Amino acid sequence: MMFMDWILHNAPVLILALPLLAAFATPLVGKLGKWPRNVFVVSVAVIVEALVIYLASDVIANGMHTYVFGAASGILLPSGYSVPVRIIFQVDAMSVFMAIISATVTLAGIVYSWAFVTDKQGQSKYYTLLLMMAVGMFGMEFTGDLFNMFVFLEILSIASCALVAFRISFSESSEGALKYMVVSAVGALFVLIAIALLYGQYNVLNLAAVGSAIQFTALDKIALVLLVSAFAMKCGAVPMHMWTPDAYSAAPAPITMVLVSASQASMYALFRIAFTLYGVSMNTGAVGWFIIILGVLSMFIGVTMALPQKDIKRLMAYHAISQSGYMLLGVGVGLATLGSSAFNEYGLTAMKGGIFHIINHAMYKGLLFLTAGAIYYRLNTRNLNKMGGLGHTMKWTAAFFIIGALAIAGIPPFNGFASKVLIYESVFRFSPLLSIIAMLVSVLTLASFVKVFHSAFMGPRLPEYEGVAKEVPWPMFVAMALLAAIVVAMGLFPNLIVDNLVTPAAQALAGRADYLNAVMGGA
Amino acid sequence: MFGPLETGAGYWTPLVWVGSMVVVVLVTLVIRGLGERTAKNTHMKGDPFMSGNPEVSKENSHVRAGNIYWGFLKAMEPYYKPLMKWHNGNVNDYVLMFIMVIAVLLLAIVLPGVF
Amino acid sequence: MIANIPYIAAMAMVVIGIYACVFRRNLIKVILGVALIESGANMFLITLGYRGLGSIAPIYTNAPATGNMTLPIPQALTLTSIVIGVAVLALMISFAVSYYKKTGTLDTRKGVLKE
Numbered sequence: 001m002m003f004m005d006w007i008l009h010n011a012p013v014l015i016l017a018l019p020l021l022a023a024f025a026t027p028l029v030g031k032l033g034k035w036p037r038n039v040f041v042v043s044v045a046v047i048v049e050a051l052v053i054y055l056a057s058d059v060i061a062n063g064m065h066t067y068v069f070g071a072a073s074g075i076l077l078p079s080g081y082s083v084p085v086r087i088i089f090q091v092d093a094m095s096v097f098m099a100i101i102s103a104t105v106t107l108a109g110i111v112y113s114w115a116f117v118t119d120k121q122g123q124s125k126y127y128t129l130l131l132m133m134a135v136g137m138f139g140m141e142f143t144g145d146l147f148n149m150f151v152f153l154e155i156l157s158i159a160s161c162a163l164v165a166f167r168i169s170f171s172e173s174s175e176g177a178l179k180y181m182v183v184s185a186v187g188a189l190f191v192l193i194a195i196a197l198l199y200g201q202y203n204v205l206n207l208a209a210v211g212s213a214i215q216f217t218a219l220d221k222i223a224l225v226l227l228v229s230a231f232a233m234k235c236g237a238v239p240m241h242m243w244t245p246d247a248y249s250a251a252p253a254p255i256t257m258v259l260v261s262a263s264q265a266s267m268y269a270l271f272r273i274a275f276t277l278y279g280v281s282m283n284t285g286a287v288g289w290f291i292i293i294l295g296v297l298s299m300f301i302g303v304t305m306a307l308p309q310k311d312i313k314r315l316m317a318y319h320a321i322s323q324s325g326y327m328l329l330g331v332g333v334g335l336a337t338l339g340s341s342a343f344n345e346y347g348l349t350a351m352k353g354g355i356f357h358i359i360n361h362a363m364y365k366g367l368l369f370l371t372a373g374a375i376y377y378r379l380n381t382r383n384l385n386k387m388g389g390l391g392h393t394m395k396w397t398a399a400f401f402i403i404g405a406l407a408i409a410g411i412p413p414f415n416g417f418a419s420k421v422l423i424y425e426s427v428f429r430f431s432p433l434l435s436i437i438a439m440l441v442s443v444l445t446l447a448s449f450v451k452v453f454h455s456a457f458m459g460p461r462l463p464e465y466e467g468v469a470k471e472v473p474w475p476m477f478v479a480m481a482l483l484a485a486i487v488v489a490m491g492l493f494p495n496l497i498v499d500n501l502v503t504p505a506a507q508a509l510a511g512r513a514d515y516l517n518a519v520m521g522g523a
Numbered sequence: 524m525f526g527p528l529e530t531g532a533g534y535w536t537p538l539v540w541v542g543s544m545v546v547v548v549l550v551t552l553v554i555r556g557l558g559e560r561t562a563k564n565t566h567m568k569g570d571p572f573m574s575g576n577p578e579v580s581k582e583n584s585h586v587r588a589g590n591i592y593w594g595f596l597k598a599m600e601p602y603y604k605p606l607m608k609w610h611n612g613n614v615n616d617y618v619l620m621f622i623m624v625i626a627v628l629l630l631a632i633v634l635p636g637v638f
Numbered sequence: 639m640i641a642n643i644p645y646i647a648a649m650a651m652v653v654i655g656i657y658a659c660v661f662r663r664n665l666i667k668v669i670l671g672v673a674l675i676e677s678g679a680n681m682f683l684i685t686l687g688y689r690g691l692g693s694i695a696p697i698y699t700n701a702p703a704t705g706n707m708t709l710p711i712p713q714a715l716t717l718t719s720i721v722i723g724v725a726v727l728a729l730m731i732s733f734a735v736s737y738y739k740k741t742g743t744l745d746t747r748k749g750v751l752k753e
Contacts, residue, residue: 182617187621222633225633232624233621233624239623239624240620242620283632286631286632304606307595308592308603345531346531349530412540413537418528418535421528422531425530426530451591452588455587462581462585463581492541493537494537
């Protein structure tokens with residue numbers, strides 16, 4: 001029992017330290033051969049997933065974990081002035097919710113890569129960078145410190161960009177990676193300037209300490225603008241979305257799936273900044289409406305741009321933008337109504353819908369990107385015009401694609417419908433027009449995936465792919481089956497997920513005082 | 524565990540929905556079973572009917588992705604033309620859009636406090 | 639006024655960097671723009687350490703008998719940020735080299751990933 005307590009106490013740091021150490025050990029283990037290395041990486045991912053779930057069960061049952069590196073969090077000056085100076089990890093229900101997504105997606109990505117990554121060179125480095133991406137995501141989700149958030153954001157960006165350019169022999173890989181790197185570097189530097197502005201005023205970097213002291217002065221407003229815009233750009237909101245299709249289509253398929261989760265980590269940072277750092281001290285109506293407008297633009301422009309696409313992964317990338325719009329809309333309505341009586345009437349439900357959509361989107365969009373990767377693995381093309389008749393030979397891939405496509409279009413009984421119905425019904429009471437746009441976007445999403453399904457899987461067997469289009473190897477099958485099972489299970493039992501994971505997460509995000517008091521102590 | 528998902532204005536129970544779908548499928552099967560039994564399941568049944576013309580080759584009979592929704596995209600051209608021009612793949616414009624969003628939000632957040 | 643000059647210089651560097659990112663068509667110049675923004679941000683952080691004139695750099699052997707040393711946190715942050723910046727710039731330039739080798743151009747308008 002002592003051991004389990006020790007594990008639980010140190011879980012927040014173990015979840016980061018384990019993949020970090022494993023990342024740098026992977027090239028060494030890789031010297032032993034392909035099998036030992038893959039078993040090593042997969043087992044690390046499984047252990048991390050188990051740790052995250054163990055931590056999540058405790059956080060949801062017993063409340064927030066505050067992990068302080070070194071001694072107690074504060075220094076007490078002789079004058080009686082106390083301030084938290086150490087590096088702090090603060091893990092509340094929202095953080096573990098995001099960590100579950102990141103851990104699951106990373107695990108599926110690593111299992112899938114086992115068969116997918118057959119390049120002659122750099123396989124060990126691929127896994128190193130993939131584990132570093134996991135570290136970046138967990139770090140952003142767990143940290144209670146503004147500067148650490150910037151550091152983990154940059155770790156995440158560097159690892160993602162390097163992986164986007166993994167197939168460097170194609171010129172489009174370096175092009176997509178370079179564009180992604182330029183925009184994310186500019187965005188991260190604006191985050192740094194905003195953090196410096198906050199530090200200049202309050203002389204602390206701890207998120208809770210800044211949050212409890214914040215005055216919403218003119219400089220705070222500028223910092224808010226920079227932070228919100230930069231994180232909205234990193235999560236691919238229209239009109240700052242153009243890097244998304246470039247990077248997503250250039251990256252190998254499992255990396256694209258993890259990139260979706262990485263952009264959701266930025267979305268978590270956006271929500272954390274808006275709800276916890278500023279909260280009711282700012283003009284929640286204006287910022288909430290800004291996020292809603294970004295969300296509606298993302299939904300509509302994303303889906304209409306997806307319709308004419310001819311590259312399967314570019315099409316799915318535009319859908320990723322469009323689905324992020326739902327999350328921004330749901331949580332934006334929660335932010336716009338924060339502190340008013342409307343929040344308890346429908347604002348919290350809208351937030352639940354938006355947050356539930358995050359996990360749903362990570363699972364079904366991951367599944368869809370993996371099926372796109374399976375097609376690429378067999379046909380060596382992403383061009384939809386060259387595909388056809390794959391349903392004859394790739395039956396399981398076709399079945400998984402149908403599950404993912406129905407889920408993303410919000411067809412009952414899959415999980416996409418459960419979160420969308422929460423968003424529709426609560427947003428309708430906020431503003432009926434927004435809800436109608438959201439439904440229209442769902443219709444267009446279905447139309448677009450009907451096009452993909454028809455052109456890739458239906459039709460006669462094409463002679464050029466005779467003997468090539470076979471079912472995928474078993475690791476890719478296992479990864480897709482895992483995600484498909486999650487999609488179906490979450491669709492059949494949405495109340496379990498919402499009651500046990502999503503509602504605590506939404507309340508943790510909205511309940512700012514708990515987060516601040518955990519570090520600052522008392523009122 | 525099998526309770527409904529409360530949505531604030533109503534509720535959603537997927538298991539009831541799945542159950543009713545199963546009932547619908549059963550009814551469909553019953554109606555199908557009442558049908559004509561003498562029809563033979565011949566090989567010709569699924570073949571395309573081309574009014575006596577020879578069947579086109581496999582590659583040509585498949586409707587490719589570029590042709591799907593051609594009419595919709597043609598009708599929506601006034602909407603799509605500027606949109607495609609906007610997505611020009613130029614990294615300068617990516618940064619420019621980011622700066623413009625910052626500028627708009629700055630005006631929306633900071634200006635009300637100044638005046 | 640004299641105390642504000644470092645802030646003005648830092649922000650000027652950020653603005654010049656943004657200008658380079660938005661209006662220069664050569665990818666290397668865009669990368670240089672990012673480097674300028676980064677230098678501006680670092681300079682801003684360092685300047686924040688010297689609010690309240692009269693304090694000196696926090697180097698132990700240099701410590702005066704009387705007077706103030708600045709808080710070392712901004713210095714630590716800047717050091718971290720410089721290290722990250724080196725990695726980011728190196729990665730960007732290596733992408734640019736690889737891109738130039740494949741396509742023979744560094745013009746931002748000539749990308750193939752668009753629409």
